[in-house]
Amino acid sequence: MRADQNEIVGVKRLIAMREAGNKPEIVFVLMTSSARLTRIDFAIEPSANIARLDFRPFVGLNVVLMARTAGDRPRAAFRKLCEVADSVVVCFTDKLPEGDYGWRFVRGTPGLRRVGDAPGAAMETA
């Protein structure tokens, strides 16, 4: 995708689905390029300007955001998704072997929860 067409890859399919009155139970947003996407997979290309991306089509959805490593871009995408989605789980694939690999936001509940198998992973955090 080119920087001047700043959009989440595949989002037009989601918009069409929602305009038709349907929604997926869960969607996956991958921070990657050249992803092979299904109807419920979406991608944020490395060249995309996150601040300008339109996350509104994800309103009310349960979203899994996957990025390779933590950093400013996944954090910014996570925050934007939390503004609209019902729940967002962010996972960092490089952390998967460590058992404690991300964060979870659920609308209506305070703070974020850690996600993973490590002791204390489900601990409530501010």
Added chain:
Amino acid sequence: MAEFIIDDDIDFDAYMQATESDHRVVSADTFIDEVIDYFHNEEAPKGAAMPWQKTANVIRFRQGEVTLWTGMNGHGKSLVLGQTCVSLVMQKERVCIASLEMKPKVTLARICRQASMERKPSTEFIRTFGEVTGSWMLLYDQQGTVQADKMIALMRYCAVKREVKHFVLDSFMKCGGIADDDYTRQKFFLDQICSVARDSGMHIHIVAHSRKAKDELSPPGKMDVKGSGSITDQVDNVLTVWRNKSKERARDEGKAHDESEPDALLICDKQRNGEWEGRIPLWFHPDSQQFLEQDSAHAMDLFRPPVTWI
């Protein structure tokens, strides 16, 4: 992976409309990285290129823009555009051509002839052409007048459902219900076209004839576009195709003429997001109906893109 699609419990259209302004009004710092790229990142995307090396660094078709192609009747606007469409396809930019003045078969035959580099492409080449263009070149199977609102809907459909990157409307004045002198409706129609381009990221190419001039011997300018004067104000780029009829006439009549003079000019009169404006001399290759960047007996191989596209 199984997909679980359920009924939506949100009035999605209402939500998108209600939040539109909030999404669109953004602070300047949102664009800072893009501004840095604009000045310092030479790798930043420049837009799709035309088929010629000498246009590669000066004219680009950027996403979300509208280009007006103008020129006098019979001066080769559609031919230059057809040749350009092949090069767009070779850059993996999906094209849809709505040629309301020609049957799709004829439109495609002319483009195929240009790609074949000869007067009559072989059956084998035509099949290869079909494979190469495949789903990358779409044609709107409709001739004659089309209502303007139907054309807008078609453009949106192509952008959203068919992932078209370049939509060619040949020609603007064939969109019905708009009289030649109905400048207000022309302005409104073009405004809608610009909105589709901007919202979808699709580049829209519009062909519009020039007004009838006293003679064809000097090139028309952007002020000579038929219809409302605001047409050229609204679009991002204006390209004029002009054929050197005085050279053609001298050659046809066996009179002395300068072969180094170009057969045609591609004139860039406006480029809102590019700095260059000027004239590109081109030479016509009659067998293939291609325009070449130098006087040559050999047509260009449009299936082999120049490296400068990258």
